[in-house]
Amino acid sequence: YKEFYIPISENRKINAWSISSDSRNKGTVVLYHGYMDEKSKMLPYAYDILEMGYEVILIDFEGSGKSSGNRTTIGHHEAENVKTSVDYIKYVLHKQKIFLLGFSMGSVAIFKAQYDYTMPIDGIIAEASYGNMLETIEARGKIAGLGNASKISASAFLFWFGLINDLDAFSVNPEEYVKTITIPT
Numbered sequence: 215y216k217e218f219y220i221p222i223s224e225n226r227k228i229n230a231w232s233i234s235s236d237s238r239n240k241g242t243v244v245l246y247h248g249y250m251d252e253k254s255k256m257l258p259y260a261y262d263i264l265e266m267g268y269e270v271i272l273i274d275f276e277g278s279g280k281s282s283g284n285r286t287t288i289g290h291h292e293a294e295n296v297k298t299s300v301d302y303i304k305y306v307l308h309k310q311k312i313f314l315l316g317f318s319m320g321s322v323a324i325f326k327a328q329y330d331y332t333m334p335i336d337g338i339i340a341e342a343s344y345g346n347m348l349e350t351i352e353a354r355g356k357i358a359g360l361g362n363a364s365k366i367s368a369s370a371f372l373f374w375f376g377l378i379n380d381l382d383a384f385s386v387n388p389e390e391y392v393k394t395i396t397i398p399t
Contacts (some may be wrong), residue, residue: 215231215232215233216231217229217230217232217233217366218230218231218232220273220281220298220299220302220311221342222276222294222295222298225282225393226276226280226283227281228273228274228275228276228281228282228295228298228299229272229274229279229280229281230253230272230273230274230299231253231271231272232270232271233260233264233269233270233271233272234262234265234269235266235267235268235270236267238267239267239268239269239301240245240268240270241268241269241309241310241312241336242268242269242270242271242303242309242312242313243263243268243269243270243271243312243339244270244271244272244299244303244312244313244314244315244325244363245259245260245271245272245273245315245316245318245320246273246275246292246296246315246317246319246320246321246323246324247272247273247274247275247278247317247318247319247320247344248317248318248319248320249288249318249378250286250332250357251278251317252274252278252279252280252281253272253273253274253278253279254272254308255274255317256272256315256317257272257299259315259317260272262284267292267310268313268384271299271303272370273295273296273299274293274302274327275280275295275319275320275323276291276292278288281295282311283297285379286319287375287379287381288321288322288346288347288348288383288386289320289321289322289323289325289326289380289386289388290320290323290382290383290386291321291325291379292319292320292322292323292326293306293323293324293326293329293331294327294328294393295323296314296323296324296326296327296333296398297327297331297333297398298350299313300312300327300333300334300335303332304334311336311337311396312334312335312336312337312338313336313337313341314335314337314339315338315339315341316338316339316340316341317341317342317379318344321340321341321342321343321388322343322344322386322388322391323336323341324385325340325388325392325395326388326391327388328391328394329391329392329394330394335397336397336398337397337398337399338397338398338399339399340359340379340399341348343388343392345387345388345389346386346387346388346389346390347383347384347386347387348368348369348372348383348384350394351367351368351371352364352365352368354368354391355367355368372384387393
């Protein structure tokens with residue numbers, strides 16, 4: 215693999231690996247990891263995609279792996295990383311046929327990026343996206359044994375999460391983002 219960095223600003227950068235396929239190169243698939251992971255967790259996907267004749271680029275979101283930063287917003291601000299990496303791959307690396315593959319938070323970030331920016335990509339593969347942040351946090355509370363208190367706990371968590379991350383966490387809604395996507399998904 216080849217390691218490189220994608221600049222976001224003077225003090226911010228995304229770490230990436232590029233793995234070339236054989237001469238059958240059918241395009242480039244960019245892989246985005248899930249919450250509390252980093253790009254190496256996507257290697258099983260990468261190996262399968264390489265076997266199919268595609269080049270693979272694995273991305274560390276900001277706050278993960280070797281990228282700058284120390285926070286995650288479970289897909290919201292990570293959408294900017296998706297947009298920045300797609301622009302870099304298309305306009306600096308000059309890749310023409312680009313597909314995005316995301317797992318969990320990576321799927322959410324792709325959906326939000328396509329919703330916000332309508333990126334020039336050829337397709338999306340998404341696995342294990344959550345529907346909306348409120349219901350997801352409520353469900354996690356129930357799994358943790360909070361029962362009916364999970365709704366109150368989820369609301370308190372989202373209020374605080376949004377406050378410290380400069381976003382309206384109640385409006386994070388991949389179910390709505392995906393409705394606007396018109397490319398093969």
